[in-house]
Amino acid sequence: MYLFLVRHGQSIWNAEERHQGWNDVPLSPLGELQAGRIGERLKGQPFDYCFTSPIYRCYQTAAAIVRAQGRDPETTLRKLEGIKEARISARMEGLLSKDMVKDWTKEQKERFRDDYTFKFEDGESVQEVIARTIAAFTEIAMLSEEPPPPVEDADEVEEVGAASRDVVRTNSAETEDQQQAAEKPKIVPKTALVVAHKINVQIMILHALNATDSIVKRQTNIDRLEIGNCALSVIEVNLKGKEPFFRLLSTNDAHHLAGLKAPPAPPENK
16 A cells, blocks of 8 residues: 655644644645645545544645545545644643743653653643554555465465466467466555644654654654655555565655745735
8 A cells, every 4th residue: 555645734823833733723825825736746646545634734635635636525535533633732732832831841841852751731642642643554554455465375376377277268369468467467556645744744654664763762853854734755555464564655745845935915904
């Protein structure tokens, strides 16, 4: 399966540098343009599944993508609670980022930097966000296509295949090339669109790279992996074989946003 991971477009609070958390903050005018650009980029990419965080800025972005494909968001998008934004603290939502830490104690600042189990009483820890994000990742990846037969069954498969080929050759005028093509059924990989928040995309990529331990060592390490608004990352994954398979194909790809600028603000009414 190919997972197309998209961070939501810029929200009004992104533009104002406010902490958002679970608030249903809508996209900014620039965010709407970004969502339109990623929609155009993925217009011709078919998706077997389409998932979104239930928070509005993600839903708006995901809706723009599926509408570009001529699909109805209400019937196409599936909301997943596991890929909601992290909630650091309910009471801090809406605060300017620079003001959030003003009342924190020295211990709170140090633990927030170093300890991924730390949380405020009205929030959740990064450890908890990792757990629910990886659970959602696994739920999606388990919808993947079935892998080819394992190696140890190759002789049996060949024997059955040979018998089938004898029947075909007896009753058909197919050419040898056609017969060879029929012998090797092509496994078509499934695809899934996943529109989420920065931290969820970061966690999914680190999980695919077997690198979530870096967050355990120091939770702020997660921000070494930049994921911009409406950037695209692609992971190839299959959990149905003998061993889990992961491969990161691209990350934080935002070339579709090149040259995009925020529209001018409307004139104020006097």
